[in-house]
Amino acid sequence: MADGTLAPPGKPQDGLFSRPYAVATICFSATMFLTGFAALAVVPTLPTAARELDGVSLFPLVAGSFVAASLLGGVLGGNWADRAGARRPLAAGMALTVVTLLVAASSTTIWQLVAGRFLDGLAAGMVAVSINTAIGEAYPDRLRPRAMALMSTSWVIPSLTGPPLAGLVTEWWSWRAVFYVLAALTVLPSLALVVVVRKRAWAGGDAPVDEKAPRPALFTAAVVSVGAALGQYGVSGWSPQHGIFALGALALLAVLAPRLLPPGTWRAARGLPATVLLRGMGSGTFFTIEAFVPLMLIDARGAPAVTVGLFFTGAAVIWAAASFVQGRLLEHWPRHRLVAIGSVLLALAVAIAVVGTLPEVPRLTAGAAMLVAAAGMGVLEPSLVVLSLSHSPPGRRGYASGAMQTTMNLGQITVLGLFAAALNVGLAAGVDDMTGYALAFALLLVPGSLPLLLSGRVRAG
Known part of the structure; x- marks a missing residue:
């Protein structure tokens, strides 16, 4: 509609790319496409980066920090989306993706690379949750399965082309170039997304907020994310040191993880x-x-x-x-x-x-x-x-x-x-x-x- 709001749902002829939903569909698909490249293309570069930064022994932490931080990003993005609408955490997640790629690309130590991957996971978690939330608000029930299918399809090209291209760039040039190129490719679409979502009313900002409903503590999510990352290091070997990390991570997850989930x-x-x-x-x-x-x-x-x-x-x-x-x-x-x-x-x-x-x-x-x-x-x-x-x-x-x-x-x-x-x-x-x-x-x-x-x-x- 001309004012940027959705038309009443339920018309049989409506589809994902019909007039009421076209802008939202294009934005969501482009965002998932870029997020997929940022998440998948850098994976083949990580062993080379760890070796160059003298941090091979910490490679499990480099690899596991992305997934662990996605947990915190999901909690943060979901909490934010319920309180202010999905468009804000979506835009923030895309902007943070650019920053994290630059942090990783300029790494001088293995710990800076770990920090870059952790922040990238945080951004990816925020983006994924924001998109799922916005889909729930933007589309009627009958279009949601199609929208979720399109989101999965948007990862296909990154899955097929991202890792081999990154591997070639790493072999012929530098692993740092992969991060810098991805940051350059992501910055302009991210800015465009921020402009578009500010003008739209489909991202959940008008949904009623249940202030009495329990909200997961962000500090708890942060501790669980750190514990999960350390747990990945703990199970990567068989030694007393690895055992201590694994048991500590298991204890943290057992005590704190249930607080982040619905009762029951x-x-x-x-x-x-x-x-x-x-x-x-x-x-x-x-x-x-x-x-x-x-x-x-x-x-x-x-x-x-x-x-x-x-x-x-x-x-x-x-x-x-x-x-x-x-x-x-x-x-x-x-x-x-x-x-x-x-x-x-x-x-x-x-x-x-x-x-x-x-x-x-x-x-x-x-x-x-x-x-x-x-x-x-x-x-x-x-x-x-x-x-x-x-x-x-x-x-x-x-x-x-x-x-x-x-x-x-x-x-x-x-x-x-x-x-x-x-x-x-x-x-x-x-x-x-x-x-x-x-x-x-x-x-x-x-x-x-x-x-x-x-x-x-x-x-x-």
Whole structure:
């Protein structure tokens, strides 16, 4: 409409790019595209950067600080979005992305690089939660699955082109150039986004605020984020020092993490708590498969790195395709049934990974687990996000999106950490590499199957 507000929802002919929603759709897609490049393209540069800065021993902290800080960014962005509308944390997150890229690019010590990655994770968490919150306010119920599918698709090109391009730039020029180029590419669209969102009324600023609802403490979120980052370092080795960090991080998460989540999350109470819990379990299962299947193929089974890289490409495409299917072809299916379907695919992926450890099967068999898991997440994740918005009234969708971001990161950290710990314990006990991987992958059946067992508890009223 001419005044920048949305037309009444529900017209059958309306789509994501129809007049009432076109500007919002373009802004959200462009933002996710840029965020994807900033998050994914720098990953191949980190080992080179750590080596040049004499910080290889701290590489687990460099790699884990992004995910850990995303937890804090999700809480901060969700809290801010509920109180002032999603447009402000969205703009702030994009501006912070540019700053963090410059901080990392100019690193003179490994600790400055860690700080840059931590701030980048903070920005990414704010952006992701702000977009989910704004989608809840900008689109009617029937368009939200399509919007979430489009957000997933916006990550495909960064997933396909970002890492190889960054690898080439690092090899031919410098790892610092990757950060500087990304900062330059992001600054102008970020400024444009700030201008656009200030003129729009679709970002949730007019939603009523529930002042009596409990808000997660930002200090608690900050402590949990730091503890999660240190936990990543703790599970990366097998020594008394690593054990102290791992136990300390586990204690922090056990005591403080529940304060960031809806009451009843750990017992899977119906509605939002169960939805939040299943987001963490599904995300943790997928990203553990994505992290350790390539490691097993390259380190233990001698698979070519280029071939393994093709599985990453295939997983990105399949995730986007599955997300498109749930948003368009299956948009009228009950969301809790799609959650069950996604969980079945995740459990099947875990089974394939276990079979892929057997010496009798072709060594690339385990790579198929990444493809099947991506299909499961393409159906599961958008469905859970849509359900979280359905379970949350206006004025509380920022809180719900922040809780979903928190459990996504906690799930990745916890499940991946437990997997690494189980693998290290097995190897320390004297089992061979493949047996250790088989036992560790088998443990993933627990978080991978929970969404199927509890799918009825996320059903929307």
